[in-house]
Amino acid sequence: MIRTQALTKDFVVSRTSTVHAVRGISLDVEPGELVAVLGPNGAGKTTTLRMLTTLIPPTSGTAQVAGYDVVDRPDRVRAAIGYVGQGGAGGASQLVRDELVTQGEIYGLDRRAARSRAGELLEALDLTEQAGRKVESLSGGQKRRLDVAVGLVHEPSLLFLDEPSTGLDPHNRANLWDHILRMRTAAAEPMTIVLTTHYLDEADTFAERVIVVDHGQVIADDTADALKAELAGDLVTLRVAPAHATALAAVAERAPGTRSVRVETVTESSGAPVSAVEIRTADGPGGTPGLLRAADAAGLTVSRVDVARPTLDDVFLGLTGRSLRETAVVDTPRGEPAEGGISTSSTDERATTERATDNDTTKKEVLA
Amino acid sequence: MSAATLHPSSTPAAAPASSGRPLPRRSFVRDTRIVLVRELQPVVRDPFSLVFGLVQPLVFLGLFGPLLAGSAGGTLGGDVWLWFVPAVLAMTTLFGTSVTGSNLQLDLSSGVHERMLVTPLSRPAQLVGRALKEMVPIVAQSAIVVLVMLPFGLRPDPIGVVLTLLQLAVLGIGVGSLSYALALAVRKQEWMFWVVQQTVLFPVMLLSGMLLPLETGPAWMRAVSSVNPLRYVVDSGRAAFAGDLASAAVAWGWVAAVATAVLGLVVGVRAMVRSAD
Numbered sequence: 001m002i003r004t005q006a007l008t009k010d011f012v013v014s015r016t017s018t019v020h021a022v023r024g025i026s027l028d029v030e031p032g033e034l035v036a037v038l039g040p041n042g043a044g045k046t047t048t049l050r051m052l053t054t055l056i057p058p059t060s061g062t063a064q065v066a067g068y069d070v071v072d073r074p075d076r077v078r079a080a081i082g083y084v085g086q087g088g089a090g091g092a093s094q095l096v097r098d099e100l101v102t103q104g105e106i107y108g109l110d111r112r113a114a115r116s117r118a119g120e121l122l123e124a125l126d127l128t129e130q131a132g133r134k135v136e137s138l139s140g141g142q143k144r145r146l147d148v149a150v151g152l153v154h155e156p157s158l159l160f161l162d163e164p165s166t167g168l169d170p171h172n173r174a175n176l177w178d179h180i181l182r183m184r185t186a187a188a189e190p191m192t193i194v195l196t197t198h199y200l201d202e203a204d205t206f207a208e209r210v211i212v213v214d215h216g217q218v219i220a221d222d223t224a225d226a227l228k229a230e231l232a233g234d235l236v237t238l239r240v241a242p243a244h245a246t247a248l249a250a251v252a253e254r255a256p257g258t259r260s261v262r263v264e265t266v267t268e269s270s271g272a273p274v275s276a277v278e279i280r281t282a283d284g285p286g287g288t289p290g291l292l293r294a295a296d297a298a299g300l301t302v303s304r305v306d307v308a309r310p311t312l313d314d315v316f317l318g319l320t321g322r323s324l325r326e327t328a329v330v331d332t333p334r335g336e337p338a339e340g341g342i343s344t345s346s347t348d349e350r351a352t353t354e355r356a357t358d359n360d361t362t363k364k365e366v367l368a
Numbered sequence: 369m370s371a372a373t374l375h376p377s378s379t380p381a382a383a384p385a386s387s388g389r390p391l392p393r394r395s396f397v398r399d400t401r402i403v404l405v406r407e408l409q410p411v412v413r414d415p416f417s418l419v420f421g422l423v424q425p426l427v428f429l430g431l432f433g434p435l436l437a438g439s440a441g442g443t444l445g446g447d448v449w450l451w452f453v454p455a456v457l458a459m460t461t462l463f464g465t466s467v468t469g470s471n472l473q474l475d476l477s478s479g480v481h482e483r484m485l486v487t488p489l490s491r492p493a494q495l496v497g498r499a500l501k502e503m504v505p506i507v508a509q510s511a512i513v514v515l516v517m518l519p520f521g522l523r524p525d526p527i528g529v530v531l532t533l534l535q536l537a538v539l540g541i542g543v544g545s546l547s548y549a550l551a552l553a554v555r556k557q558e559w560m561f562w563v564v565q566q567t568v569l570f571p572v573m574l575l576s577g578m579l580l581p582l583e584t585g586p587a588w589m590r591a592v593s594s595v596n597p598l599r600y601v602v603d604s605g606r607a608a609f610a611g612d613l614a615s616a617a618v619a620w621g622w623v624a625a626v627a628t629a630v631l632g633l634v635v636g637v638r639a640m641v642r643s644a645d
Contacts, residue, residue, distance in 0.1 A: 053486050055644045075394075075488055083486040087479025093410040102406045106399075106487045150483060 001158055001192045002029035002052060007061035008216075009047050021047040023216035024061065031157070032190040036197055036207030038312060040324055044216035045196040046086070049162050052194075053083050066158055079107070082156030086163050088143050089150040090135035096146055097122065097131040100153060107154035114153075121149040124186070125179050141172035145179060152183055159184075161195035165202060173199075177206055200312045200324065212316060219319050224312060231318045232310035233259050234284025236291065238277045239266075239304040245275035248300045255291050257282040274303070284309070399490040403497025408504060421464050421509050425456045429517065432579065447610075449522040454532055454605030455578040457510045458598060461536045462573060464509065465502045465544040466565055469551030472498070476555050476643075485644050495548060495640040499633060502544035503537035510536060528608030531618070535608075539601050539625040545632030552639040576602045600624035 009022040022044040029035055037045045050056045052065050054074040063070045066080035090099045097118055104114030122128045125145040130138060138146065144164065151159060164180070165173040184191045197203050203210050204224045212220040212227070220227055240248050245263050252261045259280040266276050281287050284307040295302050316324040411417065429452070437448040475481040484494055510533050514524065547565070554560035573579075575589065576598035582590050593599045604621020612618070 050644075055482065055485055078486060078488040081486070083483070085479040085482045085486075087477070087482060089479050089483040091406075091410075091475060091480050092478070093414075094406070095409070095413075098406070098409055102402060103487070105402050106484075106489045108394075147479070 001031045001033070002027060002063070002065050002194065004052070004063040005061050007048065007051060007063055008059045009044075009051060009056065010059045021216055022051070022058075025213070025216070025218055026061075027211070027218065027221075029192060029194060031192055034184070034193045034195075034206065034208045035211060036195050036203035036209070037211045037213055038197060038200070038203045038316075038324070039213035040322075041198065043213045045213055046162055047216075048213070049160055049194070049196060053081060053160055054078055079154075080157060082151035082154065082159040084147050084151040084159070084161045084164055086166070088135070089147040090138075090143065092134065092136040094135050095131070096127060096133055096135060096138070099135065099146065100149055103150050103153040109154075117153060121152060124183060125149045141168055141175060144168060144172070144176055148176070148180060148183070155187060156191065157187075157189065158192045158194070161193065163196055163198070165197070165199065173202070177202075181206070198324070204312050210312065212312075212319065214316075214320055220315065227312065227315045228310040229282065232314035233280045233282055234310060235306075235308045235314070236279040236281055236284045236288055237304075237306040237308070238279070238291070238295070238302045239268075239274050240277060240295075240300060240302055242273055242275045244300045245277060247298060248275075248277050248295055248302070251294050251298055251300065252277055252279045252291060255279075255281070255287060255294060257287050394488060394490065396490055396493055399493035400497040400500065402489070403494055404500050407498055407501040411501075411504060415508075418505050418508055418512075421460065421505060422512060424463060425460045425509070425513050426516070428456050428459065429453070429513070436580075447521075447523070449517060449520065450524060450609045451606055453514065453517055453522055453524070454609045455576075455602050457513060457532065457536055458539075458576065458602045458605060459573060459578055460509055460513065461506050461540050462543060462569065462598060464505055465540040466547050466569055468498075468502060468544045469547035469549075469561060469565070472548050472551040473555070473558055473561060476551065477558070481643070491641045491643075492637045495545065495636045496633065498548060499541045499545040499636060502540040506537050506540040507533050524609040525611035525613070528611055528613055531613065532605040532608045535601060535604060535621055535625045538622075538629050539597070542625070542628030542630070542632030545629070545636035549632070549636040549639040552636075552643045555643070572596060572598055575599065578602055597624035597628045 004025055004027045007022060007025045007027075008020070011019045011021055013019055025044070025048055037048065039045050047056070051058050051070065052063055054065075054070050054077050057071055065077045068076040068080070070077050090096065094102075097115075100118035100121055101111070101114045104117045105111065109117060118131075119128075122131050125148060127142060127145055127149065130142055130146075135143065135146065148161075148164070151161075161180070165176055168176060180193070184193060195207070208223065210220075210222065210224045210227055211218055220231065222230070238248060238252070242265065249261050249263050252258055259282070261280075262278045264276045264278060265273055268274050279291070288305060288307055292302060292305070313324050316322070433448065433452055436452055472481070475484075485491070514522065514529055550564055551561055554564065575582075575593040575596045577583075577593060578598075582593050582599070600617075600620045601624050603617045604619075604624075607613075607615045607617040608621075
């Protein structure tokens with residue numbers, strides 16, 4: 001569905017400075033895949049998308065989208081793809097229904113067919129009540145659903161979503177995703193979807209494949225689970241009296257599956273200092289019982305155990321040494337709240353802030 | 369302008385299954401109509417919006433017309449309204465269409481323009497359809513101004529009025545296109561739009577002899593005004609309102625209006641085709 005070879009894009013800013021926004025991206029996306037492109041702002045996600053949607057020509061490299069080269073046959077590519085950009089697709093003073101009818105006509109439907117298609121989409125995206133209203137009067141969530149409807153008018157086999165849920169509250173994000181996933185499977189052949197996002201949980205929950213982009217290059221490309229297992233691993237945190245920390249760390253080092261061990265000093269709610277031994281391991285839930293038995297055998301009293309499954313942020317941290325979240329906060333251009341943004345040494349706090357909108361399947365807490 | 373977007377494409381021998389649907393026939397005329405209809409929908413739904421464009425011409429007619437009659441009435445040769453109303457119509461056209469690029473600015477800053485660029489819609493049609501839309505408010509507003517002035521003693525040649533409205537519509541296509549081209553050219557510094565628009569607008573207006581006769585001005589002003597297309601359109605309107613339909617002034621008015629339209633469309637289409645990066 002998408003095949004790119006060493007795709008690059010340079011922007012000449014001035015005579016002396018050129019921004020290399022995309023530095024050689026080679027990708028293959030098969031029909032029916034749901035791919036999230038993840039990376040901090042400025043990583044080249046949107047620029048890549050703009051090349052794949054024929055908006056801007058690549059500086060070098062080639063890209064085939066829906067079977068056609070984006071430079072040689074942009075007309076063919078445009079006819080095949082749907083695109084939901086970062087900005088709103090509906091004109092402020094246009095009526096919701098009119099925008100969908102116009103879009104249908106643009107893709108070659110006659111007026112009657114365009115009206116009936118508009119009706120279907122209004123229904124499918126829960127906008128029937130708003131059909132006769134001006135776009136400017138819609139709420140944020142309604143506007144975004146209209147954008148998606150506009151992108152789906154011609155039943156594209158490939159849909160690009162550029163930060164589809166940025167600026168929406170959690171309820172509206174979940175609602176938008178319900179609609180997107182339903183429209184995806186409603187098609188005769190499942191629609192291929194490529195989305196960019198800087199919401200980690202969004203990529204984690206919905207994408208079947210995650211492509212991590214940084215500095216204009218692909219730095220990882222796999223399922224979210226595989227990325228987390230390979231690049232981050234689970235985080236087991238054992239709390240222990242400071243005097244026992246070093247001994248416990250040594251026990252942990254010898255445990256099977258351990259990748260790295262770190263000791264932090266934290267203060268408990270009672271005010272007493274306590275050491276937290278943080279263990280990156282291949283299998284946290286499976287390895288922890290053995291770890292505890294080994295600690296017992298060595299006479300070390302573990303007071304508390306946390307097992308955290310890794311997040312995609314841990315993956316990004318493992319790959320680049322930077323937190324995606326911190327990067328995103330610094331670079332956020334329009335001042336939208338990048339949720340979280342706090343990094344502390346306490347595993348508990350990190351897990352809760354990062355996964356605030358998620359259900360609790362990623363974190364298991366065991367009290368010893 | 370890409371020929372491929374204007375003509376139906378032949379299906380490649382080995383079209384991949386993923387995009388096996390035949391491309392719909394694309395015609396430039398159909399694409400232009402789609403854009404035109406989309407641009408007109410809000411105007412038709414809310415015709416009252418045209419009234420705001422009438423405030424300025426009516427202010428000039430009400431507050432400047434009497435001064436003109438008093439001070440320059442003698443030199444204008446008879447009926448002041450036949451001299452001033454066509455000029456006010458040209459002014460309405462100039463002001464109304466030169467700001468239209470700001471509508472495109474809204475679409476540039478939202479995702480509307482980008483959405484259109486990702487569709488197979490012909491890019492030249494995206495400019496031409498918008499430019500043609502400019503004719504509707506011009507003709508509607510001008511007709512209202514003429515009707516309003518009838519009770520105040522305006523007695524124009526009816527055919528001359530119709531011809532002048534058509535000529536202004538053609539001029540408006542050109543000025544509107546240039547305004548869109550400007551919006552596209554300065555899309556990375558939006559505020560520049562108003563700087564350029566205002567900087568150009570007033571010299572063009574004053575050098576057209578719209579408000580006061582250029583004949584009484586210095587020679588250099590008359591020389592500069594001779595390259596101002598608006599001046600010919602204003603002169604043409606005055607001749608046509610007075611019933612002098614076969615005059616050279618009317619012919620020159622058409623030359624100037626058509627030349628402006630052609631120039632505007634060429635510049636505008638080029639700007640539109642390059643508007644993605």
